[in-house]
Amino acid sequence: MAESYERFRPGYPEELFRLVTAYARDPVRTALEIGAGTGKATRLFARPGLTVTATEPDPAMLAELRRHLPAEVRTAQLAFxxxxxDQTYGLVYAAAALHWTAPAGRWPRIAALLRPGGVFASFGGPVQLADPAVEEAVRLARAPFLATDEIPSPDGTPPERAMQWPGTELERSEWFTDVRQAVLARRLTVSAHDYLGHLSTVSAYLVLPAPDRAEVFDRIGRVLPARVELAADITVHLARRRDER
Incomplete structure (x- = not known):
């Protein structure tokens, strides 16, 4: 699974790094990553002058991360x-991983990991088929097994609302202020094989029984063109720990 995540999950653009660091009041010198996986986002933030500590509970994911990241990146096999x-950071961030953390005590714990005025960032988003006709064909192919492959909003925020999760929770939290949401538009073109590889890392498919998973991938593969265009917009949420409470 770790190899599939590394191969088929897209990385993150430089524009995201600029967005996060521009939001910070001061230069970010230390960062903690929650649920780093194979290090797709770690690569974006690990650079001279910024010390990143990447945390990940899965040993296979962490081993894959260590294969691709320089030794200067600190790692810890720990769940959030x-x-x-006992140590605070200028930046705490999660790349498509925050929904895996336990809701109880989430925001006080993140606040405790940040120095006063430090920045929290969460970013990610679904990878969707850009062509409506291809999307409909795939929907029909998976329908006997899955009504949808999207992750529902953890707090029930409807998709039409302007502020999405986790911004909705951050706005209600006593620990954070200056909550912002931004969307970085992104389009990717990949082979049908690589798109199926990406689906193999999506939780909706992972929880299917193995025979059903094989069957749904076969059905989807039969309706895909050789290459598919993907809408892979990145939704970014930023917040600042309150200096005083």
């Missing part, structure tokens, strides 16, 4: 809920 709060 296990992170010690």
């Amino acid at each position: 809920e296990e992170l010690p709060t």
Whole structure:
């Protein structure tokens, strides 16, 4: 699974780094990553002058990350809920991983990991077929097994609302202020094989019984063109830890 994540999940653009660091009041010198996976986002933030500590509970994912990242990147095999709060950072961020964390105590723990005025960033978004006709063909192909492959909003925020999760929770939190949401438009073109590879990393398919998963991938593969265009917009949420509470 870790190899599939590394091969088929897209990385993150330089524009995202500029957006996050421009939001910070001061230069970011230290960062903690929650649920780093194979290090797709770690690569964006790990650079001279910025020390990144990447945390990930899955040992296979962490081993894949260590294969691709320089030794200067600190790593820890820990779940978010296990992170010690005896050290604080200028930036805490999660790349398509925040929904895996336990809701209870999430925001106080993140606040405890940030220095006063430090920045929290969460970013990610679904990878969707850009061609409506191809999207409809895939929907029909998977329908006997899945009504949808999207992750529902963890707090029930409807998709038509302007502010999406986790911005909705951050706005209600006593720990954070200056909550912002931005969308970075992104289009990708990949082979049908690579698109199926990406689907193999999506939780909706992972929870299917193995025979059903094989069948749905076969059905989807039969309706895909050789190359597919993907809408892979990145929704970014930014917030600042309150200096005082």
